[in-house]
Amino acid sequence: MKRFIHNLPKVELHLHIEGSLEPELMFELAQRNQVAIPFSSPEEVREAYQFSNLQSFLDIYYQGARVLLHEQDFYDLTWAYLLRCQQDRVLHTEIFFDPQTHTERGIAFDTVIHGICRALAQGEQELGITSQLIMCFLRHLDEESAFATLQMAESHLDKIVAVGLDSSELGHPPEKFERVFARAQAMGLKTVAHAGEEGPSQNIKNAIELLGVSRVDHGVRCVDDPALVEQLSLSRMPLTVCPLSNIKLKVFETMDQHNLMQLLDQGLCVTINADDPAYFGGYMTDNFLAVAEALPMSKAQAAQLSLNAIEASFIDQQLKQKYSQLVTDYLNRCS
Ligand code: ADE
Numbered sequence: 001m002k003r004f005i006h007n008l009p010k011v012e013l014h015l016h017i018e019g020s021l022e023p024e025l026m027f028e029l030a031q032r033n034q035v036a037i038p039f040s041s042p043e044e045v046r047e048a049y050q051f052s053n054l055q056s057f058l059d060i061y062y063q064g065a066r067v068l069l070h071e072q073d074f075y076d077l078t079w080a081y082l083l084r085c086q087q088d089r090v091l092h093t094e095i096f097f098d099p100q101t102h103t104e105r106g107i108a109f110d111t112v113i114h115g116i117c118r119a120l121a122q123g124e125q126e127l128g129i130t131s132q133l134i135m136c137f138l139r140h141l142d143e144e145s146a147f148a149t150l151q152m153a154e155s156h157l158d159k160i161v162a163v164g165l166d167s168s169e170l171g172h173p174p175e176k177f178e179r180v181f182a183r184a185q186a187m188g189l190k191t192v193a194h195a196g197e198e199g200p201s202q203n204i205k206n207a208i209e210l211l212g213v214s215r216v217d218h219g220v221r222c223v224d225d226p227a228l229v230e231q232l233s234l235s236r237m238p239l240t241v242c243p244l245s246n247i248k249l250k251v252f253e254t255m256d257q258h259n260l261m262q263l264l265d266q267g268l269c270v271t272i273n274a275d276d277p278a279y280f281g282g283y284m285t286d287n288f289l290a291v292a293e294a295l296p297m298s299k300a301q302a303a304q305l306s307l308n309a310i311e312a313s314f315i316d317q318q319l320k321q322k323y324s325q326l327v328t329d330y331l332n333r334c335s
């Protein structure tokens with residue numbers, strides 16, 4: 001099973017590029033850019049990654065992003081992630097970026113997006129990994145800041161497929177951004193949102209009804225509302241679940257208590273993703289392995305998780321068909 005998972009073709013739909021900043025690169029960039037960080041070694045950084053909830057993680061995560069200043073830094077960050085995708089047999093990835101984490105520090109929007117996109121273009125050319133970019137609004141900031149960010153994106157609509165919503169879910173429900181999301185949709189962008197990670201199942205309903213999302217990021221708290229589970233199953237509304245993240249942030253105490261396989265069995269379009277791999281201890285393969293070790297997972301179910309991600313992705317039908325064929329051929333060969 002380990003080897004099967006390792007070589008299984010995968011698609012990632014929930015990855016914060018700032019969350020792929022490994023401590024080694026953080027140190028390198030801190031030196032290169034003369035940014036002081038309160039750690040003396042990458043090992044010390046790793047030891048500091050003990051979280052009690054989402055907010056305790058976010059506080060450290062925004063600190064870490066302070067070493068990113070120049071276009072080259074965003075390129076290096078994204079390229080390092082793509083090399084990990086290659087190792088993990090990720091065919092396609094849809095990446096979140098948080099412009100406000102950088103523009104609030106005086107970094108130009110263009111610097112961020114150009115660095116990321118240069119690496120993504122190279123990733124497609126040299127590694128054959130296709131990708132899309134999703135611009136997230138930080139929900140702890142106000143609607144005005146989100147509107148200003150959306151305006152900055154206006155001259156980059158050729159590079160952005162969707163808008164998303166991340167950061168502190170508690171106290172910042174989806175409805176706070178209903179008007180911004182309506183504007184984004186009018187601009188031709190798709191929408192996704194983090195909902196039901198730490199927050200109540202009502203946030204999942206509101207993300208669907210008020211923000212018009214094509215996918216729910218996390219969404220694991222849907223189990224508190226059986227009617228919602230039924231609706232998610234019937235509509236095949238995708239959930240981008242992040243198993244290692246959920247354990248690190250104490251959404252579930254242990255992996256054997258995680259509900260994703262139960263949701264998969266109930267017909268939901270569940271997918272497996274890494275969220276912030278540098279902080280939560282693993283990329284795509286690590287996440288699949290951690291689930292398969294703690295919960296019963298057949299090869300067919302592992303393949304189904306990949307097929308779900310292809311179905312839920314924003315790529316065109318032709319590419320979906322090509323990637324799905326790769327997964328089913330692989331399953332047939334290996335079983
Ligand atoms: N930003 C980065 N990772 C996040 C997560 N898991 N939830 C909300 N916001 C985030």
Ligand code: ZN
Pocket residue numbers: 014016166194217275
């Ligand atoms: Zn996330």
